[in-house]
Amino acid sequence: MSVLTSPRGKVEVVHCRRTESQDIYCIKSLIRKFTCKLFGKLNIIYLLEKANLAVTLCNDKEEIMAQATFLDYPNWNVAKQDDWVSVFRELDSDIPCTPLNTLFMHLFVAVDEYSVGCCKEILRTVYKAVPELHFIFLIVPSYMSLGSTLITVFDQVGNMPCLTYEEDFAVHVCHRHSHYPQLHVRKARVEDHDDLMPIFMRYDTILKETYGEYFLAELIEAQDEENHAVVCEVEGTAVGFMSVCSRVNMQLLHECFDLGPFHGLCFPHPDDVLESPQELSVRRSQDAELRSSSQGSQKIVEESQEPVSPDTMENIQGNIAREAASEEALTAVQSGNVSESEDIEKLSDISTGYAQDHHVSSRSLASLILPEEPVHFRPIYRGASAAFCIQLFCIDEKYEARSLDFMNFVFSLFSDKNFCVISLPHLTPEFILIQNFVKMVPFNTCTLEQDLYVFHRAGLLKNICLGRSS
Numbered sequence: 089m090s091v092l093t094s095p096r097g098k099v100e101v102v103h104c105r106r107t108e109s110q111d112i113y114c115i116k117s118l119i120r121k122f123t124c125k126l127f128g129k130l131n132i133i134y135l136l137e138k139a140n141l142a143v144t145l146c147n148d149k150e151e152i153m154a155q156a157t158f159l160d161y162p163n164w165n166v167a168k169q170d171d172w173v174s175v176f177r178e179l180d181s182d183i184p185c186t187p188l189n190t191l192f193m194h195l196f197v198a199v200d201e202y203s204v205g206c207c208k209e210i211l212r213t214v215y216k217a218v219p220e221l222h223f224i225f226l227i228v229p230s231y232m233s234l235g236s237t238l239i240t241v242f243d244q245v246g247n248m249p250c251l252t253y254e255e256d257f258a259v260h261v262c263h264r265h266s267h268y269p270q271l272h273v274r275k276a277r278v279e280d281h282d283d284l285m286p287i288f289m290r291y292d293t294i295l296k297e298t299y300g301e302y303f304l305a306e307l308i309e310a311q312d313e314e315n316h317a318v319v320c321e322v323e324g325t326a327v328g329f330m331s332v333c334s335r336v337n338m339q340l341l342h343e344c345f346d347l348g349p350f351h352g353l354c355f356p357h358p359d360d361v362l363e364s365p366q367e368l369s370v371r372r373s374q375d376a377e378l379r380s381s382s383q384g385s386q387k388i389v390e391e392s393q394e395p396v397s398p399d400t401m402e403n404i405q406g407n408i409a410r411e412a413a414s415e416e417a418l419t420a421v422q423s424g425n426v427s428e429s430e431d432i433e434k435l436s437d438i439s440t441g442y443a444q445d446h447h448v449s450s451r452s453l454a455s456l457i458l459p460e461e462p463v464h465f466r467p468i469y470r471g472a473s474a475a476f477c478i479q480l481f482c483i484d485e486k487y488e489a490r491s492l493d494f495m496n497f498v499f500s501l502f503s504d505k506n507f508c509v510i511s512l513p514h515l516t517p518e519f520i521l522i523q524n525f526v527k528m529v530p531f532n533t534c535t536l537e538q539d540l541y542v543f544h545r546a547g548l549l550k551n552i553c554l555g556r557s558s
Contacts (some may be wrong), residue, residue, distance in 0.1 A: 107142035117195035154198035154206035328483030352469035364465035
């Protein structure tokens with residue numbers, strides 16, 4: 089919830105939400121002639137279907153105050169949808185825009201009296217909702233001014249021509265740091281204690297009751313090569329804290345959780361045992377059978393390709409004739425002893441049924457006396473630990489959406505580690521940082537009353553390059 093004040097002093101309490109199809113009628117009612125000149129004539133239904141993000145701003149009566157639509161390619165056809173990065177890099181090389189950190193505003197409408205406040209609130213919400221977003225571009229005809237609202241948040245970068253007709257368009261950009269900046273992360277100092285303690289006490293007082301009033305200062309002072317404490321700050325004030333440690337009880341984690349997808353959170357080692365002996369023998373036998381069958385089929389093909397002599401053909405025909413004669417004789421004998429064969433079949437059925445019943449009963453009795461417990465194979469990892477853990481984490485609710493800013497810094501402190509893990513009690517409410525982690529599956533014999541979450545270093549990648557395979 090935010091409060092907007094109009095130039096005449098009127099106050100509105102507003103909130104943002106995703107745009108819904110039922111908002112279309114109200115959005116159309118907010119479109120003016122000036123809007124059409126800036127963004128062109130738009131099909132609102134089609135635009136919302138294609139939008140990467142569409143945000144609606146409402147007041148406490150659920151009346152629509154403003155709406156903005158964002159897509160991942162430029163409007164006005166100034167560049168190809170799949171090849172616009174190079175064009176914008178040429179326009180301003182100081183803006184490192186990529187498809188992952190850039191959006192384009194294709195529509196903005198608002199109630200005139202609150203338009204400036206609505207625009208800033210929507211942009212702040214968009215940057216808060218999409219942590220990877222750093223730039224929002226706005227493209228309008230070069231002869232048009234942005235008006236009194238958009239000019240307060242966008243700065244002109246330059247002009248570029250249109251691909252379809254001869255006309256230049258002005259390119260404007262809005263930067264993240266003007267609305268919801270990244271947090272500055274650094275090593276913690278004892279002086280940060282006074283800024284951080286109110287945040288900790290707002291969430292939990294158990295730490296203070298258990299470890300004393302100055303537990304945080306003692307934790308910061310105890311930093312060494314294996315233990316680090318970091319803070320994020322805004323305008324020189326610490327607003328978040330994270331304590332990390334490279335000592336992880338890998339044996340306990342291997343006993344309680346299935347860590348196979350991450351190779352046990354260890355580096356590969358030649359002596360790792362990743363398969364049970366039975367599975368290994370089965371796989372080897374299957375490979376051997378596959379090789380023998382392929383060799384046998386190859387021999388058959390080679391033999392079938394050899395020429396057949398006339399003498400061999402006569403022998404084959406003679407064998408076929410003798411087999412046909414023997415089959416006729418066997419048919420005649422069987423037709424004369426039908427009743428006898430039926431009696432034999434009945435007798436065999438009775439004896440078989442008795443044997444089966446006796447066998448089943450003996451098996452069930454044995455299973456009651458000696459129950460069989462399945463033995464599950466657990467891989468054995470002999471490599472060094474590739475993980476560090478988060479011991480303590482807290483951040484001001486106002487800046488919680490930027491929690492991921494910690495991760496780049498803490499991974500730089502442990503350059504030889506690839507995983508970050510954190511364990512939480514089962515009933516802990518999910519917070520924003522943990523949404524970037526992967527929850528591990530516990531074994532049914534797990535005795536640890538906590539959930540384990542894992543984050544890989546690759547989750548920090550910002551650019552993805554695709555190319556033809558060779």
